[in-house]
Amino acid sequence: MAVIAGNWKMHMDPAETRRFFDELSLEGPAGDQELLIFPPSISLVAAAEAAGRDARVQLGVQNIHWEDRGAFTGEISAPMAATAGASFVLIGHSERRHVFGETDEEVARKVDAARRHDLVPVVCVGETLDERKAGRVEEVVLRQLDAVLPSLASGEARFLIAYEPVWAIGTGETATPDDASAAHRTLRRRLGEAGGGGLADEVAILYGGSVKPDNAAELLSAEGVDGVLVGGASLDPVSFAAIARWQAVDTHSGLSDV
Numbered sequence: 001m002a003v004i005a006g007n008w009k010m011h012m013d014p015a016e017t018r019r020f021f022d023e024l025s026l027e028g029p030a031g032d033q034e035l036l037i038f039p040p041s042i043s044l045v046a047a048a049e050a051a052g053r054d055a056r057v058q059l060g061v062q063n064i065h066w067e068d069r070g071a072f073t074g075e076i077s078a079p080m081a082a083t084a085g086a087s088f089v090l091i092g093h094s095e096r097r098h099v100f101g102e103t104d105e106e107v108a109r110k111v112d113a114a115r116r117h118d119l120v121p122v123v124c125v126g127e128t129l130d131e132r133k134a135g136r137v138e139e140v141v142l143r144q145l146d147a148v149l150p151s152l153a154s155g156e157a158r159f160l161i162a163y164e165p166v167w168a169i170g171t172g173e174t175a176t177p178d179d180a181s182a183a184h185r186t187l188r189r190r191l192g193e194a195g196g197g198g199l200a201d202e203v204a205i206l207y208g209g210s211v212k213p214d215n216a217a218e219l220l221s222a223e224g225v226d227g228v229l230v231g232g233a234s235l236d237p238v239s240f241a242a243i244a245r246w247q248a249v250d251t252h253s254g255l256s257d258v
């Protein structure tokens with residue numbers, strides 16, 4: 001079973017959110033995947049009401065503050081998100097890191113907050129184009145992972161990692177399946193070093209960056225890719241459902257094996 005997650009970013013008001021769920025049709029293999037949607041927090045209640053009719057879709061928020069309450073104008077906290085219907089939270093998305101200047105330390109504090117309130121963190125890591133060109137992919141993704149591993153690896157609670165190369169997000173460029181597999185291998189190796197085989201085997205590592213219905217199967221078939229985090233293509237219920245209905249391809253021959 002793969003994880004198919006949709007990050008709506010700053011799209012989809014409450015009315016658009018209700019419409020999305022009205023139009024979402026998940027027959028066939030789509031029902032076998034774990035489906036997550038991350039609406040803007042203002043649309044979370046509308047999504048919870050609409051998705052409540054369809055237990056196959058779980059919800060998350062795109063960001064939280066590390067404190068539970070207080071004078072933090074414009075922020076939302078983990079307990080608020082949980083009360084409003086979220087079970088998951090994206091933490092350290094590249095737009096948070098690179099547009100809003102979120103640091104590794106802040107990402108780690110948010111992971112702690114998520115754990116305190118039983119939200120499943122989906123921690124995003126990934127290199128910029130300059131870092132890739134400089135051969136620094138491993139160094140960057142391991143630094144980002146190491147910042148959160150002490151918190152993540154303590155205890156039994158579930159967490160996910162999303163490898164999202166910054167240069168592939170919203171650009172139409174995707175990592176090749178081999179590039180994705182290489183980064184996932186690096187991350188999984190570190191999970192194994194931190195928490196033994198159990199952690200390396202159990203933690204789902206998603207790929208994100210311009211995933212669309214026409215490239216999802218190839219990326220989802222890549223070694224070590226346990227799911228996808230989808231931005232733009234998750235806004236349309238037809239393309240989100242098409243990605244959720246992916247079928248494995250033989251990456252050598254390019255032929256579907258089912």
Ligand code: PEP
Pocket residue numbers: 007009164168169170171172208209210211229230231232233
């Ligand atoms: C994202 O927002 O995490 C993302 C991968 O966006 P897109 O699919 O649009 O590149």
